[in-house]
Amino acid sequence: MALAIAWNSFFTLLTVVMAWGTAALWYRLGLASPWRQLVVGLWGVLILGLVTLALQGFRGAALAGQSLALLVLLTWWFRLTPTHDRPWADDVNYLATGEVTGSRLTLHHVRDFDWRTRDDATVRWETRSYDLDRLDSVDMIVSSWGRPGVAHVMVSFGFGGEDFVVFSVEVRRLRGERFSEIGGFFRQYELAIVATDERDAVRLRSNVRGEQVSLFRIAMPRQSMRSLLLAYVEEANQLAKAPRFYNTITANCTTLVFAMVRGIGAGLPLDYRLLVTGRLPSYAFKVGGLWPGYSLAELEIQGRIDQQARDAHDVPGFSRRIRQGVPGWEERGASSGPTPPI
Incomplete structure (x- = not known):
């Protein structure tokens, strides 16, 4: 019983991380439409497929599928690096x-x-x-x-x-x-x-x-x-x-x-x-x-x-x-008054 509860909790946690991955792909995947939408959609189908597989009793296969998918996702995620070299506003x-x-x-x-x-x-x-x-x-x-x-x-x-x-x-x-x-x-x-x-x-x-x-x-x-x-x-x-x-x-x-x-x-x-x-x-x-x-x-x-x-x-x-009328500035306009310590 305890083992089943632990397995269910772990599988649920991985499912939540995969759901987070849906948003990560949507906001950060560097593909133009409609390819980005296609990848996100396929990722969602994968999540549902693995949950269905687990509910049908194929727990080991479902867990292995989640682990492999998350390994690929997190490898991509942690390889994202900030840069100064982009066409900024x-x-x-x-x-x-x-x-x-x-x-x-x-x-x-x-x-x-x-x-x-x-x-x-x-x-x-x-x-x-x-x-x-x-x-x-x-x-x-x-x-x-x-x-x-x-x-x-x-x-x-x-x-x-x-x-x-x-x-x-x-x-x-x-x-x-x-x-x-x-x-x-x-x-x-x-x-x-x-x-x-x-x-x-x-x-x-x-x-x-x-x-x-x-x-x-x-x-x-x-x-x-x-x-x-x-x-x-x-x-x-x-x-x-x-x-x-x-x-x-x-x-x-x-x-x-x-x-x-x-x-x-x-x-x-x-x-x-x-x-x-x-x-x-x-x-x-x-x-x-x-x-x-x-x-x-x-x-x-x-x-x-x-x-x-x-x-x-x-x-x-x-x-x-x-600054006219703002507390701390009202008496002397924009000239600084006394500065009390915090």
């Missing part, structure tokens, strides 16, 4: 890299696009330099598009309330390709770390895509700001040397940042909101990372900047305009 065509000389940070391939539609922009990639001694603010920018709990999170570093650079961990899509959250589980995309001008990053989401965008000033000591910025640069440099796959759970816009923040010594607890990215502000509030003196509701209401971004579309001082 314009906005992720280059990855950020940087180096520090003294107190001067130089970033290469800073994106400064002038967006007209989500697929059309004046393309500009620049090399920019920043004075680390003037680094005095960190903001979390959260953009959501109507899917419950789903959002994109970026981090903006400010220098004297005048210069800002945004780091965004993104899917590195092919030209003309759309993002699929499900495809992100199956090695469909490579990972990108992009440095952008703040006007580019915010306007793309608020003005062009019509998303809801919020800005939260982070309460962080200056030394921690510097450590986090340099952690971003180091992570970006490593990614430029060795490509990685994006993963909807393990390598995305929040989990990488969480790992970097922990890496600079912040003792942050694990929490489900690290995966439900739309809830990340409540997590940051819980651990004391948002600007003090306000409730979470006040921070969320006063931090909405999408209308301000639309109003400030092409006017000078974009970064100052979108």
Whole structure:
């Protein structure tokens, strides 16, 4: 009896792995239609055939068939490797890299696009330099598009309330390709770390895509700001040397940042909101990372900047305009106020 239960459990486990393989083939098999659909269909027929064989009492043959099929599938799966050499979409065509000389940070391939539609922009990639001694603010920018709990999170570093650079961990899509959250589980995309001008990053989401965008000033000591910025640069440099796959759970816009923040010594607890990215502000509030003196509701209401971004579309001082009234920025506009420690 115990042997039969163990066999059934093992066979069921292998069947579940084969079912996972159906999705892996659908999202990652590099065949054009209709050949990809044909292979996926044949794989599904194989799963049903092996289950039927087991139910008819041919357990050994069914288990051998599953083992052989999974050996072939997993050999293919683990031989998939990320690459930098593909026809990338314009906005992720280059990855950020940087180096520090003294107190001067130089970033290469800073994106400064002038967006007209989500697929059309004046393309500009620049090399920019920043004075680390003037680094005095960190903001979390959260953009959501109507899917419950789903959002994109970026981090903006400010220098004297005048210069800002945004780091965004993104899917590195092919030209003309759309993002699929499900495809992100199956090695469909490579990972990108992009440095952008703040006007580019915010306007793309608020003005062009019509998303809801919020800005939260982070309460962080200056030394921690510097450590986090340099952690971003180091992570970006490593990614430029060795490509990685994006993963909807393990390598995305929040989990990488969480790992970097922990890496600079912040003792942050694990929490489900690290995966439900739309809830990340409540997590940051819980651990004391948002600007003090306000409730979470006040921070969320006063931090909405999408209308301000639309109003400030092409006017000078974009970064100052979108911060008007945002907690932590309300008293001195875009000049940094006191920076309380976490």
